[in-house]
Amino acid sequence: xxxxxxxxxxxxxxxxxxxxxxxxxxxxxxxxxxxxxxxxxxxxxxxxxxxxxxxxxxxxxxxxxxxxxxxxxxxxxxxxxxxxxxxxxxxxxxxxxxxxxxxxxxxxxxxxxxxxxxxxxxxxxxxxxxxxxxxxxxxxxx
Ligand SMILES: [Zn+2]
Numbered sequence: 001x002x003x004x005x006x007x008x009x010x011x012x013x014x015x016x017x018x019x020x021x022x023x024x025x026x027x028x029x030x031x032x033x034x035x036x037x038x039x040x041x042x043x044x045x046x047x048x049x050x051x052x053x054x055x056x057x058x059x060x061x062x063x064x065x066x067x068x069x070x071x072x073x074x075x076x077x078x079x080x081x082x083x084x085x086x087x088x089x090x091x092x093x094x095x096x097x098x099x100x101x102x103x104x105x106x107x108x109x110x111x112x113x114x115x116x117x118x119x120x121x122x123x124x125x126x127x128x129x130x131x132x133x134x135x136x137x138x139x140x141x142x
Pocket of ligand 1 (some may be wrong): 053
């Protein structure tokens, strides 16, 4: 996820979920050295192989598949409706829930390819932007 010019890392929701690689941010995950299962959020043990194989640092792929989504027309005060949110599979074992950056083109659809982006998801009690990963249509993949 490329950081937009106005991105403030200190305003990330769950800062511990992210790792910075240059000007790119990735979701921090872990991978079981035994069965290869990718886990997000990062875990200290594999639920399949516990307690044996070591766990390795990893990151979540930048693209996935949108499983389902909806739009909220009414929201708590810290959110700005309407906004879309849904589930996306990033790997067979990593399913994320998140908001969707909607520009309207292309229209959202089940099974469409999405990419992770950094965006403002809400405002805190002081009105400051709260940043997190969001889904956006993976236009580059057509
Ligand atoms: Zn395992």
